[in-house]
Amino acid sequence: MKEEITTILKRNSLSVTASREKILTLFLGQDVALSHSDIEKKAGEKFDRVTVYRTLQTFTDKGIIHTIPTVDNAILYALCKDNCTQGHHHDQHVHFICDKCAQTFCLDNVVTPDVKLPQGYTSQQIEVVVKGVCKACKK
Amino acid sequence: MKEEITTILKRNSLSVTASREKILTLFLGQDVALSHSDIEKKAGEKFDRVTVYRTLQTFTDKGIIHTIPTVDNAILYALCKDNCTQGHHHDQHVHFICDKCAQTFCLDNVVTPDVKLPQGYTSQQIEVVVKGVCKACKK
């Protein structure tokens, strides 16, 4: 994993630092979207709050992670599995929030549906967030 | 309009107060979604910040307005045009964010599309936010 992380950072012309390694590890270790405070709790004891903010910003700018909007005003972050490039995300997948476990997942295999807009509107990007019960909680 | 506002408040068993009237007026006066800070700027000189928070919360609880998630961590609020009831929103429309004028609209006539989820996932609610260029800005 250590190598994978180095590769990702190098590919994006980022220097390899302890905080970046740690935060990337968190994302690679599971498939749930994380909030800033999640990350701060899991990595923040070793790193300054500001560093976490700046790292997440950098990763987002580079297209390593993407943000997911939520109704409760907490941005979530998740790995970009598609090959996003700097300044140009093209994640076209649906996000899923489980009402039971409160976790958010990227459904990488579910492509965002097309939406027919009224005359005069042009669509650039479509964000779909589905709420419900996830696979693990349904059982 | 004053009567309309009173009707809305009474129907939801809310007392008719100056701040509620003012904030409802803002929503009824146009069709763009508003952020907390928009509202604070437009109504906040007369009312305390806390009152604005509490009023928006009350309106949301009662189903008078609904929230729209955004990627930049600012909840937007917009009137429920469907007949939402307390504790049970059923807005099924698409939201549209214009990249040029940065305004957010409810496309009341565009129903959220169905999304086919993987085995094991149950859908409860689908939120669709489309980004692009709006009617007014396209010209």
Add this chain to the structure above:
DNA sequence: AAATAAAAGCAACATTGTTGCAAAATTTAA
């Protein structure tokens, strides 16, 4: 190994959101 460049940490601050409580306004009931 030294010079250069980049990132981290710190402090201070700005914004945003929350809570308890007393004062004021609204509604209810006499």
Add this chain to the structure above:
DNA sequence: TTAAATTTTGCAACAATGTTGCTTTTATTT
């Protein structure tokens, strides 16, 4: 219509979240 009851407001204090400038530390380049 007025008094009592209820609800809402405003204030203060606080907590959480996010931002900026600058110095020190760390990583990269030569």
